[in-house]
Amino acid sequence: MDRHRSYFETHEGAVYLHRGLTYVITRFDHEKGVVEATQKQVNYYTRARSSKSTTIIKQMDSIMVKGTRVGFGMLKITEQVTGYDRKLVSSQKSIGVMPLDLPELEFETQGLWIEIPDTVRDEIEYERMHFMGGIHALEHAAIGIMPLLVMTDRNDLGGISIPFHPQTGKAAVFIYDGAPGGLGFCRQAFDNAAVFLERTFEVIDSCTCKSGCPCCVHSPKCGSGNRPIDKASAKKILELILEGKKPETFNTIYEKPQEPVTQDAVGQAQTVYLPEAGIDRPLHYGVLDIETRRSAQEVGGWHKADKMGVSCAILYDSKTDCYQEYLQEDMDQLISDLAQCDLIIGFNIIGFDYKVLSGLSDFDFYALPTLDMIIKVHEYLGYRLSLDHLAQQTLGEKKTADGLMALEWWAQGEMDKIISYCKQDVKVTRDLYLYGKTHRFLVFKNKAGQQVRVPVDW
Numbered sequence: 336m337d338r339h340r341s342y343f344e345t346h347e348g349a350v351y352l353h354r355g356l357t358y359v360i361t362r363f364d365h366e367k368g369v370v371e372a373t374q375k376q377v378n379y380y381t382r383a384r385s386s387k388s389t390t391i392i393k394q395m396d397s398i399m400v401k402g403t404r405v406g407f408g409m410l411k412i413t414e415q416v417t418g419y420d421r422k423l424v425s426s427q428k429s430i431g432v433m434p435l436d437l438p439e440l441e442f443e444t445q446g447l448w449i450e451i452p453d454t455v456r457d458e459i460e461y462e463r464m465h466f467m468g469g470i471h472a473l474e475h476a477a478i479g480i481m482p483l484l485v486m487t488d489r490n491d492l493g494g495i496s497i498p499f500h501p502q503t504g505k506a507a508v509f510i511y512d513g514a515p516g517g518l519g520f521c522r523q524a525f526d527n528a529a530v531f532l533e534r535t536f537e538v539i540d541s542c543t544c545k546s547g548c549p550c551c552v553h554s555p556k557c558g559s560g561n562r563p564i565d566k567a568s569a570k571k572i573l574e575l576i577l578e579g580k581k582p583e584t585f586n587t588i589y590e591k592p593q594e595p596v597t598q599d600a601v602g603q604a605q606t607v608y609l610p611e612a613g614i615d616r617p618l619h620y621g622v623l624d625i626e627t628r629r630s631a632q633e634v635g636g637w638h639k640a641d642k643m644g645v646s647c648a649i650l651y652d653s654k655t656d657c658y659q660e661y662l663q664e665d666m667d668q669l670i671s672d673l674a675q676c677d678l679i680i681g682f683n684i685i686g687f688d689y690k691v692l693s694g695l696s697d698f699d700f701y702a703l704p705t706l707d708m709i710i711k712v713h714e715y716l717g718y719r720l721s722l723d724h725l726a727q728q729t730l731g732e733k734k735t736a737d738g739l740m741a742l743e744w745w746a747q748g749e750m751d752k753i754i755s756y757c758k759q760d761v762k763v764t765r766d767l768y769l770y771g772k773t774h775r776f777l778v779f780k781n782k783a784g785q786q787v788r789v790p791v792d793w
């Protein structure tokens with residue numbers, strides 16, 4: 336067995352089938368290349384779990400397909416087997432994931448990549464679909480249909496879905512030849528890139544299953560146990576790409592991989608500027624937060640946020656380094672100031688602030704380029720964290736009051752207190768954004784009470 340396969344199939348604890356007999360691996364010496372196994376009847380089978388990353392070593396070709404770009408070139412694939420899943424033979428139910436401590440595997444091969452425009456991502460997030468689940472499902476479906484386009488087997492292919500790839504400057508789905516050096520499969524698929532994407536869409540669209548099955552978006556080889564997977568999101572992503580609207584800028588892929596963020600002697604992270612066509616000035620961003628006049632309870636629930644009214648809104652402007660104050664009467668000014676920014680940053684801004692503001696104006700707030708940090712965190716963790724929690728764990732800052740307090744101040748006419756409280760929230764939101772931008776992670780406390788990092792890619 337080759338080295339690569341041995342990591343996946345004969346790690347310690349793996350159940351290995353050989354000539355109809357079941358063996359359990361008792362020793363895996365990856366340095367010497369020795370495996371020991373005991374014949375044993377067990378009621379479970381094992382599936383390795385792995386994490387992967389890729390670097391574009393050399394772009395050899397690229398083509399615009401409807402609303403996006405597909406690239407082709409040499410890739411370096413780095414893979415690590417992190418553990419394995421034990422599943423009951425009878426029901427395929429997982430009976431636990433066991434961790435493994437194995438070195439990384441690395442190889443170079445040919446592959447193609449489908450870039451996912453930010454506008455598509457924004458739309459998916461706005462529709463409250465799972466973006467990572469969507470690109471992951473797209474990857475599986477694309478690999479699944481490749482044997483229909485080129486003479487190959489899905490076992491000869493690999494895939495990686497990345498919500499942010501530093502070289503493409505956006506999310507991308509990579510599909511590569513499984514053998515070092517490449518076998519020409521991805522080259523052939525790339526040469527038919529438009530058909531390739533259309534067929535992938537068709538297979539997802541025509542499958543009658545509800546939320547994904549082995550015929551469309553599930554893969555028996557998935558390194559993360561087919562999670563997260565969002566079939567509807569994959570369908571929507573492909574639909575938006577194939578509609579071909581909304582052109583946007585595409586990074587030049589440098590043949591040399593980007594240097595990662597490096598730490599200098601005093602521990603300060605150096606800023607890495609990613610090439611973004613047409614932008615050679617610092618990003619002009621705004622950080623927004625609002626306070627409302629009425630509580631969710633008073634208006635009949637959070638879904639009626641558009642009835643809550645605004646007591647004050649604060650916008651931090653990165654260009655002037657100032658906090659602007661707005662009252663409900665100043666909506667037009669706020670809208671024109673928001674429109675000046677390249678990016679609006681907030682915490683739960685899409686789910687809440689924009690909804691409240693939409694109740695006061697016909698302006699389409701959702702059309703603003705927006706970074707909602709809660710969505711990024713939720714996407715990675717699968718659950719939400721409060722601004723207060725993240726600020727406390729990441730920045731060591733505690734909240735001075737809460738939203739209910741602000742409602743009380745509104746009732747008492749204490750406008751100054753509301754404004755200074757809202758300003759404080761904007762400052763914390765901005766600092767959290769800047770911390771994530773520099774360090775590429777935020778800190779939170781997990782359910783076991785440990786401080787852990789959540790990677791962020793803004």
Ligand SMILES: [Zn+2]
Binds near residue numbers: 545547550552
């Ligand atoms: Zn299906």
Ligand SMILES: [Zn+2]
Binds near residue numbers: 471475554557560562
């Ligand atoms: Zn997968």
